[in-house]
Amino acid sequence: MLVKRLGQVDYAPTFQAMQDFTARRTADTPDELWIVEHPPVYTLGQAGKPEHILKDVGIPIVKIDRGGQVTYHGPGQVVIYLLLNLPRLKIKVRELVTAIEQAVIDLLAEYAVIAERRDGAPGVYVGDAKVAALGLRIRNGCSYHGVSLNVDMDLSPFTAINPCGYAGLKVVQTADLNIPLTAHEAGERLSHYLLQQLDKQHG
Template sequence: MDVVVRRLGRVDYEPTFQAMQDFTATRTADTPDELWVVEHPPVYTLGQAGKPEHVLRDVGIPLVRIDRGGQVTYHGPGQVVIYLLLDLPRLKIKVRELVSAIEQAVIDLLGELGVVAERRDGAPGVYVGDAKIAALGLRIRNGCSYHGVSLNVDMDLSPFDAINPCGYAGLKVIQTRDLNLPLTAHEAGERLSQHLLQQLEQKHG
């Protein structure tokens, strides 16, 4: 299984979103799958069925409407985002299996570091206790996925206070720094991408 991992560093959200759409629209049966590992400057993104009222107040951070599932979330420096540009039929993976694989990769990464994390029924993402540490949203077009997963590492969490994260009022968010894990966003991106590749290999295998 050949997946190209691109480490794009800190990049603006909107051009990256456009690039994912373009990549997916123009890919062929021979286009290799890719993971894009990024950080973004501060931005809120609102899913296609997202309700604007989940943005509680204007704190000067731009809001971008996008075409993934889910409600509003926040991306900012110190959070690693990995976009999964995958041909699911070729990998023989169903969407639900992909969601499960992404969540498991985060759970395994945190488990390696001694932190117990878990899924929640009906609320995609990964939680430590009652706080969300990783958010997940995908779009599938012609059998190919884009968007992906964000893991809170070492960031300013205060912008989450201005939204109902993922549409849940009062949902707590947490990051690896709060768990005394000495990770940078870059290190977390490297390790999480390896866990994602392992999960995809297992599902594909």
């Protein structure tokens, strides 16, 4: 599996690149993980309701084709996109979601932070606050989109939305949990745990 570190990249062209990669891939195309950060952007899932965007704070909104509602991406948050051939990995979508959530839980456990998943609300939570958001699209058995982990960022843009469609949902970041990682370092650790989980699911 190829791990690509793309640095800070604009959202829209990255979204297009994921779609293009997925459309072009063949049975032999290696799977890829893309580690990125994005400039400030709100992304609205395909069934996303505009009313979950509470006020205009001047941040662009991009409508996309993942599941889920609205979320925020910005500098200091690491995003990992998973471009995977699920039948080849012998992984079902539900197992992939579990593997992604477990990778985040394992990363936080390394720093003695207890995190958990919630039934019916994909992502990872510490107490009642969301630390990682998750959204996927599957096309012809292949996944794209992925997971975002709040590391060391300005969380205020989350207050202008109902994160993931939940009014008043609190968000938290690893910097506030005394985890001394930069977004870059968190991306490296999280990709390690993701590969470990995918290997386990596949195995």
